[in-house]
Amino acid sequence: MYRLVIVDDEEKILDGISELFPWNNIGFKVVARFTDAIGALAYVEKNAVDVVMTDISMPVMNGIDLTKELMRFPKIKVVLFSSYKDYEYMRAAIHFGISDYLLKPIRYDELIACFEKIKIKLDEVNQVIHDEPQTYYKEIIKRVNKYLSNNYQKASLEGAAEIVGLSPNYLSKIYKEKSGYGFLEKLNKIRMEKACELLMDPSYKSYEIAFYVGYDNPKNFSRAFKTYFNISPMEYRNGQGKEKK
Template identity: 30%
Template sequence: MFKVLLVEDEEMIRKGLRFTFDWMGAGCVVVGEAENGEDGLRQIAELRPDIVIVDVNMPLLDGIGMIEQSVEEADCSYIILSGYDEFRLAKDAIRLGVTEYLLKPLEQEQLLAALERAKGQLAMKRQYSAVLTSGAANGEALQASVVKLPGKSSRYVSRMIRYVQEHYAEKIGIKDLVESLGVSATYLNQKFKSETTYTFNDFLNRYRIQKAMDLLRSGEDKVYAIAADVGYKDYKYFIAIFKKYAGCTPSYYQERYGLGQNSGEAAGDSHTKQAD
C-alpha cells in the first residue's frame, strides 16, 4: 500500500477526498491530513508518505512553498490541486518535478490516473537509488525503467510508436496523427494508453529521455545540445522533464555514467542529485 497525505485547507474538500475515493482500490491508504503548508511539512517529516496531494492556495504556507521546502528531503511524489488554471503555477509545478497538476472540481478518474503516475514516478526514483547504492557501473538498469515498448500492438498504436521513433527530435503531438490515421485524438489516446499504459505525451517524453540517456552515456556533447537533439528547445524544461523520469539532473547522469566523465553542464543545471 502506498501512503498518502492530504494537504488541503478546505475541510469539505479534504474530507470528501478522504472518504469518497476508493483508496484501497487504488492501492493506497490515507495516513494523515493537514490544513496548511506548515502542518503539511511537519506531517511529511513525521509520516514519510509516498504521495502528497496538496492544494496550491493555503494559509501560512502555500502548496508550492511547501513542496519547495520538502522536495530535497522527502522521498515522495506530489500531486497538486488548484481551483485556478494558472500557467505560472503549472510552470512552478514542472520545475519542482510534480507528478500531476489537477484542477478542481476533481473527478475520480483523474485522481486515479494521477495516483498511477505518481506510483510509477516513485518506482523510478527508488530504482535509481538502488542503482546508486549498488555501485552499478553503467546506467542500463535505470535506462530500462524509463520506457518499455509493448510486445504486441494494434495497427494504430504501432503507427504511433513508429511516428515517435522517427520524429522525436521534432516538435510533434498526437494531433499530427489524427488526419493520417483518420480517427480522433481522444480515441488514439485511449487506444495508446490501453496498450502501452502511457499517454501519448508521456510516451513521447519517456522516449526522448531514453534517447538523451543514450547520448549522455556515449558522447561528450554539451547537455543543452543533447536537449535540442532529442526535441527539447527549452533547456530548463528539458532538465525538469529529465529529473522527473530519471530522478537526477542530466549533468549528474552524464558525470556518473558518461564514457568521457564530462558534465556538459550549462547555466542553471546542478551537479548534485536532485530527487532521491
C-alpha cells in the first residue's frame, strides 16, 4: 500500500475524501490527515509518505506553498484540489510539477483515474512487478462477474452496486466501458448459458428451468431464449441448437 496524506481545512470534506473513498481497493492507505498545511509538512518531514493530496485555499499556508515546500522531497507525488479553476493556481501547480489538479466537488471517476496513474508511476519507480496487473476497475469487474455467476437467478444492478460500494448508475457506466457488456446483457448471457446446460438434462421440465434461471413466467423465458438463440428451448433440447450456442 502506498502512503497517502490528505490536507483540507474543511473537516467535512476531509472526512469524506478520507473515509468514503475505497483507497485500499486501488493500493493506497490514508496514513494521516490534517486541517492545516503546517501540520502536514511537519508529518512529512518525520515520516515516509508517497502522496500528498491537498486543498489549495487554506489559511496560514496554502496548498501552493505546501507544494513548494514538498519539492524538498522529490519522491512524493502531489495532487492539488480546489473549488476554483484559477489560471494562476494551475500555472503555479505546473511549475512545481504536481501529479494532478482536481476541481471540487471532486468527481469519483476523476479521482480514481488520477490515482491509478499515480500508482503506475510509483510502481515503476519502486520496480513493482505484476504477474497480472490488477487495476481498481478490473477488480470491480471481477467482483461483479462473480456476483452474477453466483446469483444470476435474482441478481440486480442494485445488488451488485451494494457489493462493490458504488452507485448503480456509476457501476452501470464503468461496467459497460471496462467489460464491453452492459450489466443486463451480461446477466442475460449467463442465464441463457445456464439454461442451455439445464436443457441438456431431460430430468428438468421447461418451467423448472425458467424458474431456475430467474424467470417467474415460463412464457417469458421461452421468448427470451428464442430472442437470444433464434430457436425455442424445446428445439434446442431436441438438438437443433448445438451449432447455434
